[in-house]
Amino acid sequence: xxxxxxxxxxxxxxxxxxxxxxxxxxxxxxxxxxxxxxxxxxxxxxxxxxxxxxxxxxxxxxxxxxxxxxxxxxxxxxxxxxxxxxxxxxxxxxxxxxxxxxxxxxxxxxxxxxxxxxxxxxxxxxxxxxxxxxxxxxxxxxxxxxxxxxxxxxxxxxxxxxxxxxxxxxxxxxxxxxxxxxxxxxxxxxxxxxxxxxxxxxxxxxxxxxxxxxxxxxxxxxxxxxxxxxxxxxxxxxxxxxxxxxxxxxxxxxxxxxxxxxxxxxxxxxxxxxxxxxxxxxxxxxxxxxxxxxxxxxxxxxxxxxxxxxxxxxxxxxxxxxxxxxxxxxxxxxxxxxxxxxxxxxxxxxxx
Numbered sequence: 001x002x003x004x005x006x007x008x009x010x011x012x013x014x015x016x017x018x019x020x021x022x023x024x025x026x027x028x029x030x031x032x033x034x035x036x037x038x039x040x041x042x043x044x045x046x047x048x049x050x051x052x053x054x055x056x057x058x059x060x061x062x063x064x065x066x067x068x069x070x071x072x073x074x075x076x077x078x079x080x081x082x083x084x085x086x087x088x089x090x091x092x093x094x095x096x097x098x099x100x101x102x103x104x105x106x107x108x109x110x111x112x113x114x115x116x117x118x119x120x121x122x123x124x125x126x127x128x129x130x131x132x133x134x135x136x137x138x139x140x141x142x143x144x145x146x147x148x149x150x151x152x153x154x155x156x157x158x159x160x161x162x163x164x165x166x167x168x169x170x171x172x173x174x175x176x177x178x179x180x181x182x183x184x185x186x187x188x189x190x191x192x193x194x195x196x197x198x199x200x201x202x203x204x205x206x207x208x209x210x211x212x213x214x215x216x217x218x219x220x221x222x223x224x225x226x227x228x229x230x231x232x233x234x235x236x237x238x239x240x241x242x243x244x245x246x247x248x249x250x251x252x253x254x255x256x257x258x259x260x261x262x263x264x265x266x267x268x269x270x271x272x273x274x275x276x277x278x279x280x281x282x283x284x285x286x287x288x289x290x291x292x293x294x295x296x297x298x299x300x301x302x303x304x305x306x307x308x309x310x311x312x313x314x315x316x317x318x319x320x321x322x323x324x325x326x327x328x329x330x331x332x333x334x335x336x337x338x339x340x341x342x343x344x345x346x347x348x349x350x351x352x
Contacts, residue, residue: 001027001061008069014076018098019069022105026064027057029109030120052121054176058169059124068105075101125173135167136174136193142275146204146267153209154263156254160209171197179287188305191285194278198286201242202300203274203313208244210263211270211321213296216247218322218329225336228329241293258332262325269324270317283309 002020009019031052036044052060075081081097088096112118134141145167149159174193181191207213216239219232228251235246253259277283284307290299297311304310 001065004062005065005069008065009072012069012073014069014073015094015097018094019072022068022072022098022102023061023065025102026068026105026109027061029106030060030064030113031057032113032119032121051180056125056173056176057121058172060121062169063120063124064109071105071108072098072101075104132170132173132193135170136195139272139275142195142199143268143271146200146271147264150210150264150267153248154254154260168197171195175286175289178285182287182305188284188287188307189278189281191287194275194285196286198289198299198303199274199278200271201292202286202296202303202310203277203317204267204270205242206270206296206314206318206321207239208242209248209267210244210253211266211318212244212247212253212263213239214266214318214321214325215251215253215259215329218325219251219333222326223329223333223336225333225340227336227340228333240295242296243293256332258328258335262328266321266324269320273317273320274313277313283307283313 002024005023006016006020008023010016028048031048033046034049035046038044076097080100082099084093084096112120135145136142145163149163152159152162174196175198178191178193178196182188186192205211207216213236216232216236219228220236221232223229223232231247231250235244235250238244238246248254251259253263256263278285284304286303287305288303290302292299294302296314300310300314301307
């Protein structure tokens, strides 16, 4: 919340630290304290619930940031601030400038939370719960992000940057709810949500969008085109660590009629296979957030609570991707090899 508020304030030409602090203060003011009466001999008293300070508070954090910075901007733009003499250090002067907008922001949030008794965080979660259930447990909802991400990539637009900005907060809530359920004793195969982001990260987009680690292997070991072999050579190591921009832009995968069908089809097929693997309790659900640059078998194993069956699922999905990509890569290789031979012949004629 602080970082988002800081960046938004900076984009408006306002003081970034002030924007971040006001956003964070608003977020904390919206949290409803809980009176903990245990242990009896020394009760904790009023505390902020940790459940609202994690991923489930994401929407409240975004709303807090927008409200705080926009109010700050409103007062600053109209010069409704406390101005200090020029001799006052800039840092001190900026803190006084934030007093009036800060008072309005915090008073408003106090009225909403304490006087009106309105829990903004719960209201936002209730509002998004139907959408979260669709994206997390419904097959069509689970397929939708993969379809949109890869379709956008195919036309040269960074799909994850566009779609992820919308669905990632919901993915984080899903992962958080899965972790809570596991901690409360729910079996690892019966968690609330099938498809948080880690579901896609480790079992679908193996090696990056489109499961392109398979394409790197095909280019390097199964193609005759010098160009495609070179692309496979410089993309395979980054691909192992889920960095596939060398392949996306090198092959290229986008705006490429030969790769359009498999690049969009593979993620959908792998999503369906992985969806039923989790739904039918053949593998654990996902509860852990390992760093995304881990190789897929390691990251999937850790994310699913050290479940070796997820590693088997990843291997199976990789083989499926290999089978789907193979005929398209061979057709592309034939075309590229023909172009290279024609260019070589033209160069020989010009030399002669």
